[in-house]
Amino acid sequence: MDWSEQRVRQEVRTWLDSNWDPNALLIDWRNKLVDSGWGMPAWPERWFGKDIPAAMIPIVQEEFARVNAVGVARTGIRLLAAETLLAHGTDEQRERFLRRTLTGEEIWCQLFSEPGSGSDLAGVTTRAIRTENEWVVNGQKVWTTSAHHADYGLLLARSDWDVPKHLGMTYFVVDMRQQGVEVRPLKQMNGHASFNQVFFTDARIPLNNRIDEEGNGWSVAMTTLAHERKAANALAGNTAETSRDGTIYQEEQRENAVLTEPYTWYPQRAGRVDLAIERASATNNLGNDVVRQELARLLMMAQCSEWTAMRARAAQEKGQPQGPEGSLGKLANSYIARQALKLHTMTTGLDSMLDGDDAPLNGLIAEILLSVPAISIAGGTDEIQKNIIAERVLGMEKEPRLDGGPFRDVRKN
Amino acid sequence: MDFAWTSEQEQLRDTVAQFLEARCPTTHTREFMDSELGYDRSLWVALGRDMGLGGIHAPEEFGGAGLSYAETCAVLEQMGRALYSGPYFSSNVLAVNALLVGDSSQSQELSHDVVTCVHSSTVAFIEKSVRWDLKELECSEHDGRINGQKSFVLNGSGTDIVLVIARCRSGSGFGLYAVQEDSVGLSNETIRSLDLTRRLTRITLENVEASKLAEWNESKHQEFLDLALIALANEMAGGAQRMLDSALEYASTRVQFGRTIGSLQAIKHKCSEMLLNIELARSAAFCAARSVSDASERTKMASMAKAMASDAYMKVAAECIQIHGGIGFTWENDTHLWYRRAKSSEVYLGDAPYHRELYLQASGV
Secondary structure (H helix, E strand, O other): OOOHHHHHHHHHHHHHHHHHHHHHHHHHHHHHHHOOOOOOOOOOOOHHHOOHHHHHHHHHHHHHHHOOOOOOOOOHHHHHHHHHHHHHHHHHHHHHHHHHHHHOOOOOEHHHHHHHHEEHHHHHHHEEEEOOOOOEEEEEOOOOOOOOOOOEEEEEEEEEOOOHHHHHHEEEEEEOOOOOOOEEOOOOOOOOEEEEEEEEEEEEEEEEEOOOOOHHHHHHHHHHHHHHHHHHHOOOOOOOOOOOOOOOHHHHHHHHHHHHHHHHHHHHHOOOOOHHHHHHHHHOOOOOHHHHHHHHHHHHHHHHHHHHHHHHHEEEOOOOOOHHHHHHHHHHHHHHHHOOOOOOOHHHHHHHHHHOOHHHHHHHHHHHHHHHHOOOOOOOOOOHHHHHHHHHHHHOOOOOOOOOOOOHHOOOO | OOOOOOOOHHHHHHHHHHHHHHHOHHHHHOOOOOOOOOOOOHHHHHHHOOOOOOOOOHHHHHOOOOOOOOHHHHHHHHHHHHOOOOOOHHHHHHHHHHHHOOOHHHHHHHHHHHHHHOOOOOEOOOOOOOOOOOOOOOOOOOOOEEEEEEEEEEOOOOOOEEEEEEEEEEOOEEEEEEEEEEOOOOOEEOOOOOOOOEEEEEEEEEEEEEEEEEOOOOOHHHHHHHHHHHHHHHHHHHHHHHHHHHHHHHHHHHHEOOOEEHHHHHHHHHHHHHHHHHHHHHHHHHHHHHHOOOOHHHHHHHHHHHHHHHHHHHHHHHHHHHHHHHHOOOOOOOOHHHHHHHHHHHHOOOOOHHHHHHHHHHHOO
16 A cells, blocks of 8 residues: 555544544453554554555554554563564464553563673573474573563574574573473562563474574574663653543553553662752752762753764654764663762762661762662673674674684583 | 764864874974074964954954854864964954944954954063953053053964053043054063973053044943853863873883773773863863854853863873873973963963852852
8 A cells, every 4th residue: 555644644544533442441442553564554464464664663652642542562572472473473473472461451571681691692502492393492581570470482493503603592482481491580789579580491482483594593583672672762751641531541651551560760870860960959968069069960961862873863864874872772771870970979978878768868978879780781781782883883803703613612600 | 952963074173183293393493492482373374364263253344253252162162172383363363353342333344453463463462460351450551552461361462452451540431442562561471381382471551542442341341251161161171181091002102011001991991081161161161162252152151161160171191291201291292281271271260179169159159
């Protein structure tokens, strides 16, 4: 079909006008939405989409926002799973998983990182061995958000030890609700337990749950990670309104609450720059020249980092070649968070020794002090980020590698 | 604010970059930095008059091209990058800015000759007390004659017209005055400067005849300083980028332990941090260049741009020397020429701590 902007707007509006009901049951609405194709409009029509050009998605979003219509389920890693299956799954797999993923009936988790392979993801050693009629998995995964809620996991496992590391992995959908899968919470230094460790002991995977070819797991994982980066970039502005009228919103909120709970401390991890001036004032430090210097440093860094991101976006929109600005955000955030930590310590002084109810702002400052160290590690360490910037943006020569040849012979943890 | 370059700005930037790359290599700069004037006057005329860059942001009635300050800053970025040593900053930016801020029929008239590089000019506003606040000014005019001493005047020797900011003894307040360099009673003395590519002059005025161009006051002075800081910050961003490029070039050719030093993470991480510092400073300079018409924002933006640029340029210049290793601190290697510029730009019109404080004050904190 030939889509024009006008036609997209008209069709989605007409459809919403006759179908949207804020008092419908969430599951009924979502099924209707998935059938209509307006839930994932850029997807193919054959698979719950409308085949509209990606550039027109904002029009659909605007029309949904106009009537406050609820979209497909987005919390957690559902859409990463859905996109990965759409790109690499068989028709039978898409048939089996896509609908219930989009409606929110099934929850997913991502089983990539391992205790022995963090920065070097391709070094996974969780093994999948093929028997006559199934795969058997043994090993351990870590940093798995929402594993304790998940119905299915996206698993990257080693299936061949005799080929180079990137060629010996296979990608699976694993049923999380089975005997061989044990999920244990992983408590972090700040007291929260946002992540899990997942232990596989002879866990079973049916043969038809292998995604893409055997040995092709790395490239499937890259698809998942590409969508993860995209989702991270689009995260801003996706805040749920609470004051809307209709029973469906309460249902949606309950659904959201389950999977967004692990992220409650993320603002503290980023340093809470927004509290900097307020805290300096509340602690009578606005007259302290040393504090003022560090405060100005922080505010400028945060402002300039925001502008750098806007420059990158503006250049991209104009079709100008991607400059280095885009890759720097994550690294900048680490420096900003650390500077914020330094400032909060200076302004809080001796009270930085306190925690919980005894500490300033009911422990919020303490939570900042204990959460910031994670920001320069989670999602890729600063050191790896610098390597990426150096090699991909600055074009510096790659580090000679010591992990070639059969993976069996590569040095491991 | 538009966060992307327009295609016209890109074109201007690239034209200037190519011109400077061809005409202003360091061999040329080194040759002229030992000369009496300190720079190649014909190259300056080629830039200012022939290429029409002499008054980019000056309106047509001032003889300029009527473009925005962003274009001037785009040119300066390239000049900083090439370590251009002529009086473009002192004459076509500082002096033109003073004439624009002064905004009188006299300043308009003089502007035409400055913009077209018929005359070189500079602004004498810092005194021996090493301050640039108006209230600390001692230099004063009485009956059309100026007495006093100015220092840290950029390219003050060999300049045709010196614009002097002085107290009016005859009236009240301050004024912007034009003084001919060859006037009786004016003596200038080149001070030995750390930056070999930007000359500094001390000018002594004893009963020197001066024509008043315009009234001057605190708000005009602030605007003049803000514009100078923003221009300088953009020039510094260009210089900083050159230091990174130079470090990368060396790191990709220098082989030790059987590999280029650029393949070592120790060097990679340095270079990534350099890039981050440069891009943050560049963002501040870029946004400041686009906010000059908003007086309430301008002072804050100018201080932020200068603070960020001061730290970034100094850091990358020092790292560039470090990455070059032994050759990096020799006279023969060019890095020290930029390092000198970085150091003198770092402190000119206030260093980073000074501007961090001003930034907070301008932000109402």
